[in-house]
Amino acid sequence: MAKKNRGTLKRFFGAGALPSEEQFSDLIDSSLNVIDEGFNKSPEHGFEISAQGDYERMLSFFRNSASQSPAWTISYDKNRDNLTFNKVDYDNSAKPVVTLNPKGQVGIAKDQPEWTLDVGGVVSAYGRIGASDADKKTIPADGQWHNITEVLSGCHGLEVMAGVGSPRTGKYALMNAIALNTFNPSGWFFNFLNLKKRIRYHQAYYFSFTNKLKLRWHGKGRQYTLQLRTNCNYGKEIQVRYYLTRLWFHEDMSESWAEQSKQIDP
Structure with missing residues (x-):
């Protein structure tokens, strides 16, 4: 046949x-044959493709009809529900290029992504920008302290990029800072000179050092926020623009003992 x-x-x-x-x-x-080949089309689902047997490859793309092996494939991992776009080498070995999983995570050159975008290689970009969950991205440049985070607890690492300027006054400032905090230690003796939650800056300004920007941790007990202000009042309606980037994602440090607890026989 x-x-x-x-x-x-x-x-x-x-x-x-x-x-x-x-x-x-x-x-x-x-x-x-829709049964043997695993193809179907319905008004509800559109074009349907089903995996056959133990094979994971759902689609294969060949350079031409005479090619013995595909150039690209799309595979479906039944165990993890992952969908992977693969580049196939001449020895028929497949290398993952893009992987999608049910958690909404995307892997680039990784077949098991652990983050929203998980890249197993070098990232080239013209720039990067921080973001926050809130819509607020500015505060008044009035010399007063303003919260730039929600109420935090536990351990946090943040990068802050902020800038402000007032035209025809010479008042301009840029700031890049790394702010770390572990359960907000406080007290003049226990946290002498804020050495346990210090904020490190890179600053630039045009006219006077009084135009600079400043950060601080503010709060009582284990609850705290990160605050930002200008050292002087820049004038009415002038705003400080800032961007936040999270650098740490294990607030309670449970990752430090999680692997060890798995090895303990209950």
Whole structure:
């Protein structure tokens, strides 16, 4: 039994022809079967593809009809529900290029992403910008302290990029800072000179050092926020623009003992 092209099949079933059993078999083998091939189309789901047996490859893309191995494939991992776009080498080994998982995470050159975007290689970009969950991205440049985070607890690491300027006054300032805090230690003796939660700056300003920007941790007990202000009043309606980037994602440090606890026999 063999697959035939349309021209050959038409000759088998032309006027006055008497097709043989083998030719009928060729016709069947040359047609798609929704059960055997795992293809279907329905109004509800559109074009449907089902994995067959233990194979993970759902689609293969060949350079031409004479190619023995595909150039690209799309595979579906039944155990993890991951969908992966693969580049296939000439030895038929597949390397993951893009992987999507049910958590909404995307892996680039990684078949098991752990983050929203997990890149197993070098990232090239013209720039990067921080973001926050809140819509607020500015504070008044009035010399007063303003919260730039929600109420925090536990351990946090943040990068802050902020800038402010007032035209025709010479008042301009830029700040980049790294702010770390572990459960907000306080007290003049226990946290002498804020050495346990110090904020490190890179600053630039144009006219006077009084135009600079400043950060501080503010709060009582284990609850705290990060605050930002200008050292002087820049004038009415002048705003400080800032961007936040989170650098640490294990607030209670449970990752420090999680692996060890897995090894303990209950």
